[in-house]
Amino acid sequence: MTVPADFSYETRPVRVVFRPGAVVTATPDEAGRLGLRRLLVVCGGRGEPTARTVAQALGDACVGVHAEARMHVPADVADRAVDVARAAGADGCVAVGGGSAIGLGKAIALRTRLPLIAVPSTYSGSEMTPVWGLTDHGVKRTGRDPVVQPRSVVYDPELTLSLPVPLTVTSGINAVAHAVEALYAPDASPLISLMAQEGVRAMAGALPSVAADPGDLDARGRALYGAWLCGACLGATTMGLHHKLCHVLGGTFGLPHAPTHTVVLPYVLAHNAPAAPAAVAALSGALGAQDVPRALWELAGRLGAPRSLAELGLEREDLAVAAAQVAGLPYANPRPVTADGVLGVLTAAYEGREPDSAGAPG
Numbered sequence: 001m002t003v004p005a006d007f008s009y010e011t012r013p014v015r016v017v018f019r020p021g022a023v024v025t026a027t028p029d030e031a032g033r034l035g036l037r038r039l040l041v042v043c044g045g046r047g048e049p050t051a052r053t054v055a056q057a058l059g060d061a062c063v064g065v066h067a068e069a070r071m072h073v074p075a076d077v078a079d080r081a082v083d084v085a086r087a088a089g090a091d092g093c094v095a096v097g098g099g100s101a102i103g104l105g106k107a108i109a110l111r112t113r114l115p116l117i118a119v120p121s122t123y124s125g126s127e128m129t130p131v132w133g134l135t136d137h138g139v140k141r142t143g144r145d146p147v148v149q150p151r152s153v154v155y156d157p158e159l160t161l162s163l164p165v166p167l168t169v170t171s172g173i174n175a176v177a178h179a180v181e182a183l184y185a186p187d188a189s190p191l192i193s194l195m196a197q198e199g200v201r202a203m204a205g206a207l208p209s210v211a212a213d214p215g216d217l218d219a220r221g222r223a224l225y226g227a228w229l230c231g232a233c234l235g236a237t238t239m240g241l242h243h244k245l246c247h248v249l250g251g252t253f254g255l256p257h258a259p260t261h262t263v264v265l266p267y268v269l270a271h272n273a274p275a276a277p278a279a280v281a282a283l284s285g286a287l288g289a290q291d292v293p294r295a296l297w298e299l300a301g302r303l304g305a306p307r308s309l310a311e312l313g314l315e316r317e318d319l320a321v322a323a324a325q326v327a328g329l330p331y332a333n334p335r336p337v338t339a340d341g342v343l344g345v346l347t348a349a350y351e352g353r354e355p356d357s358a359g360a361p362g
């Protein structure tokens with residue numbers, strides 16, 4: 001790797017604990033280290049049994065379990081959770097679950113400044129970022145604020161054993177997407193690029209093993225390790241065309257988060273590849289493949305993930321609307337973003353055809 005002549009890198013005060021069983025053994029310790037004695041545990045409906053186990057492990061340091069997290073953090077859900085935290089006199093929160101549960105914990109932190117401990121159960125990476133999101137009247141707003149960055153992250157591979165294979169695969173490729181865009185981000189730095197390569201290598205290596213045997217704890221550990229690294233890349237850099245496209249497809253058209261990332265990634269990468277040779281070389285090494293967009297497309301297909309936006313429910317007439325929205329947004333991307341270029345990427349992703357690694361029209 002050549003050392004860039006000009007970069008900056010900032011670390012945030014986050015403690016990470018990673019071990020099987022940590023959800024019960026480490027969470028109370030993390031609360032103790034932070035001096036927290038009145039924690040509200042937040043989760044989604046499906047995560048409630050695990051959240052109750054955490055609450056039990058916290059003992060007297062838990063003031064309640066609030067199981068109302070929903071995808072994209074609707075504003076009324078956030079308002080209710082803030083009221084519950086205040087009424088309980090909470091001095092901190094523990095979010096147990098995927099990006100939706102952690103998103104709810106962040107929404108509480110944003111309004112109350114209460115410290116947050118995250119116990120992630122998917123590979124979304126939200127636990128490693130200072131990014132919050134809130135959806136009001138169908139419009140999703142996001143922002144960065146250090147106050148929402150979890151102070152402590154408890155990674156427990158055992159917690160991910162129950163993650164169904166389809167979600168494992170799409171959530172894993174969602175993580176890979178963070179690393180891909182970090183490699184060509186305007187604020188990329190050497191340490192982040194190393195983490196991105198290692199994250200992609202770990203995740204792409206683990207996913208086939210998890211798909212073959214969802215109870216393989218070693219493979220689950222490698223996937224979660226990859227998710228940590230990819231999440232750290234997301235938190236440290238500015239994302240480009242891929243994340244903006246997925247944001248619009250999720251926010252405006254209601255497409256599911258991780259499957260949308262999975263479908264779109266190979267096409268955005270094929271589009272950006274001619275303008276990001278160093279990123280492509282790094283990914284080629286991490287994946288052990290010459291044709292990186294095609295390798296990602298094949299990985300997803302081989303593991304049974306959806307391959308087209310049509311499968312996810314998008315209509316052909318939505319493509320031009322989405323392209324116009326995305327092309328109108330200001331953001332960094334290695335290749336200039338034009339309406340035609342975005343429409344080319346979207347059309348290929350809609351049809352799910354093999355990505356054209358020579359680069360889509362620009």
Ligand code: NAD
Pocket residue numbers: 044045046047070071072073097098099100101103121122123124125126127129130131132133159160161162163164167171234257258
């Ligand atoms: P999610 O949290 O909505 O979880 C998806 C589904 O999986 C849910 O039904 C959940 O109950 C279930 N689930 C989660 N863990 C499970 C487990 N271990 N076993 C069985 N079922 C389990 O989805 P996600 O993909 O983790 O997160 C998506 C959300 O997170 C989106 O709203 C996205 O915008 C947000 N996000 C935010 C950031 C950020 O930095 N702010 C980063 C990534 C994602």
